[in-house]
Amino acid sequence: MRNYLTIRRLATKPILAQEPFRKWKSVVGLEVHAQIASTSKLFSGSGTSFGAPLNTSVAPFDASIPGTLPVLNRKCVESGIKTALALGCQVNEVSMFDRKHYFYADLPNGYQITQQRAALANNGLMTFPVITPGQKLYYKSVKLLQLQLEQDSGKSLHDDHLKRSLVDLNRAGLPLMELVFAPDLETGEEAASLVKELMLILRRLQTCSCKMEEGALRVDANISINQEGDPLGVRTEVKNIGSVRSISQAITFEINRQLDIVSKGGRITNETRSWDAEKRCTVAMRDKEVLQDYRFMPEPNLPPLHLNLKPGSRSTSELLSVAELSEEIPELPEHTRQRLVEFNKLNAETAIILVNEPILLEHFMYISKSLKNLPTKIITNFLINDLLTYCNKLNLNLDDCTISSANLSDILNCLHLEEINLQAARQLIDLLHKNPNESVANLIDQHKLQQISNVHEIETFCRQAIANQPKAVQQYKKGKAKALFAIVGEVAKISEQKANMKIVVDCLENLLKTTAQK
Amino acid sequence: MLRISNKIRFYCKIAAKSDLKSKLDFTQLRHPTKVPQQPEPNAFPDLDNNTDDDPIDSKTIQLLERLSLVDLDSEEALKTLKSSIQFANRIVDIPTENVPALYTVLEKQQLQLRNDSVTEGNCRQEILRNAKITDEDYFVSPPGNIPLEQQNE
Numbered sequence: 001m002r003n004y005l006t007i008r009r010l011a012t013k014p015i016l017a018q019e020p021f022r023k024w025k026s027v028v029g030l031e032v033h034a035q036i037a038s039t040s041k042l043f044s045g046s047g048t049s050f051g052a053p054l055n056t057s058v059a060p061f062d063a064s065i066p067g068t069l070p071v072l073n074r075k076c077v078e079s080g081i082k083t084a085l086a087l088g089c090q091v092n093e094v095s096m097f098d099r100k101h102y103f104y105a106d107l108p109n110g111y112q113i114t115q116q117r118a119a120l121a122n123n124g125l126m127t128f129p130v131i132t133p134g135q136k137l138y139y140k141s142v143k144l145l146q147l148q149l150e151q152d153s154g155k156s157l158h159d160d161h162l163k164r165s166l167v168d169l170n171r172a173g174l175p176l177m178e179l180v181f182a183p184d185l186e187t188g189e190e191a192a193s194l195v196k197e198l199m200l201i202l203r204r205l206q207t208c209s210c211k212m213e214e215g216a217l218r219v220d221a222n223i224s225i226n227q228e229g230d231p232l233g234v235r236t237e238v239k240n241i242g243s244v245r246s247i248s249q250a251i252t253f254e255i256n257r258q259l260d261i262v263s264k265g266g267r268i269t270n271e272t273r274s275w276d277a278e279k280r281c282t283v284a285m286r287d288k289e290v291l292q293d294y295r296f297m298p299e300p301n302l303p304p305l306h307l308n309l310k311p312g313s314r315s316t317s318e319l320l321s322v323a324e325l326s327e328e329i330p331e332l333p334e335h336t337r338q339r340l341v342e343f344n345k346l347n348a349e350t351a352i353i354l355v356n357e358p359i360l361l362e363h364f365m366y367i368s369k370s371l372k373n374l375p376t377k378i379i380t381n382f383l384i385n386d387l388l389t390y391c392n393k394l395n396l397n398l399d400d401c402t403i404s405s406a407n408l409s410d411i412l413n414c415l416h417l418e419e420i421n422l423q424a425a426r427q428l429i430d431l432l433h434k435n436p437n438e439s440v441a442n443l444i445d446q447h448k449l450q451q452i453s454n455v456h457e458i459e460t461f462c463r464q465a466i467a468n469q470p471k472a473v474q475q476y477k478k479g480k481a482k483a484l485f486a487i488v489g490e491v492a493k494i495s496e497q498k499a500n501m502k503i504v505v506d507c508l509e510n511l512l513k514t515t516a517q518k
Numbered sequence: 519m520l521r522i523s524n525k526i527r528f529y530c531k532i533a534a535k536s537d538l539k540s541k542l543d544f545t546q547l548r549h550p551t552k553v554p555q556q557p558e559p560n561a562f563p564d565l566d567n568n569t570d571d572d573p574i575d576s577k578t579i580q581l582l583e584r585l586s587l588v589d590l591d592s593e594e595a596l597k598t599l600k601s602s603i604q605f606a607n608r609i610v611d612i613p614t615e616n617v618p619a620l621y622t623v624l625e626k627q628q629l630q631l632r633n634d635s636v637t638e639g640n641c642r643q644e645i646l647r648n649a650k651i652t653d654e655d656y657f658v659s660p661p662g663n664i665p666l667e668q669q670n671e
Binding site for chain 1: 581585587621622624625627628629630631632633634635636637638639640641642644645646648653654655656657658659660661
């Protein structure tokens, strides 16, 4: 009672100071559904291949035929544990399965088997680099609240014309890991960076294909804004985000939409919105009228899942050992980056680009081993500035670029020995992509790509260039050093890009000096 | 409760009479039952004498209809619902403080694990045979959820 009175008295006091302007903050939390890479489903023995003919990857259990029972897939538990360990989670000795009820045609049981009371793992932490264009690279850490195993639902096609739904149960019962992250993020870029890192980790572990286009990795984002010092604002949930780029775009759009509403004095309502990738905006989804009551209950057909947490233990046919699984975890992306920075003396940004593109990393490791004398900077520059740019120009996926590491190594070696110049090296990338079976040496011969380093030949080119560019020569002589580039460019043109530019520059400087002295 | 114990007694009588070598049939118990033959005395209020009629508001009824997909429109259905709630409500009187919840009697058992191999599926004909309407190997269902018609709205 006394408490109540004091609060009343405080509240009636006049506000003495004007409230200072407080900045708006955005808060983003992600939920990721990753399909576990397995050959059979979570609880039944039907297949998992993407694009199988309609309703063929369906066991009686998946179609909810009475009398069928779930039997847990060992591989899925192993993959879940490995992922949890890689993300620094605490794996639970006992986890349990629950039924989450909702009535929908593509969920024939009327419930989804998931883990609610006791998940497979909790309390992880993910640290990842964030690169925002025009900003300094920084690392961000986000808590992973929970990692749980659950089933996927079937797929519905809605036929608005005939007012019916067509249901394919191939996806029903596919194994999923749901990863629930704490709302520790602030921007769309951070969210996209988190998902990128997660995809790298899952691919290294081979626990998920991460093909967002096939729905193997799905991201839902919870977004709210609040003023500094205030509790979190009302959040909206954005679903249907189909690519890494969309993650950043959708979240940035939603933050701005909310800021716009608030600045106009409006209120944000708790709703589910969908990302429209074509119109680049979020749109409200038709919401369920009442808050869904999922009526969680323990799954009576599955006893609790026990795991052996003892260090040094081994798995048995019935009891999986977390210690044994932890030995199977490969080097994680962050580790690779650190190794590249410390051992190969790369800078952090370059290391991030290489680790983001596993093919580039493979090339780099091969070339840096076979050409030990070559400075790593030359290799990474060539891979990132030339190979990656070439692929991007052709809109080619690096996985589809068939140039072997050995061929790239040969090109770099020729480049290093000054047998060819950079122009020729770039041309060779194109030639090798089109003729993957040719050797680098053959292609250089066939296309006459050898660099011209003969001093006399170069001198002839230079004299011609000087004659062709009298203006640039004059400017250079007046002290404008940059004018030399125009003359060098002329030499490149005359020599069909084959002249050794180092010698050309020396030669030009000499020639221009001597003519100046005359 | 009286009805249940009556039934158990009935099964026991059959068990005593029947041939022990016959196949497993749950209507014929082969062993003396472990279920107590007399109900334990308890502090539960007696259901049959409980006449106080807690009215259920229409909003709750509508929610229950939506969740259960059961029409609670008739007098009979409403009576069943009320008695179900009364029956279940008795559990509230049991002191459960500091007692960890028992979810399954198999809690100490290891969960059976299966190797990751394809052993089922490719039985579209059998799977679709259970459906009333199909179209080009799809199941056909009404579009989304159609809420039950509400009488008070």
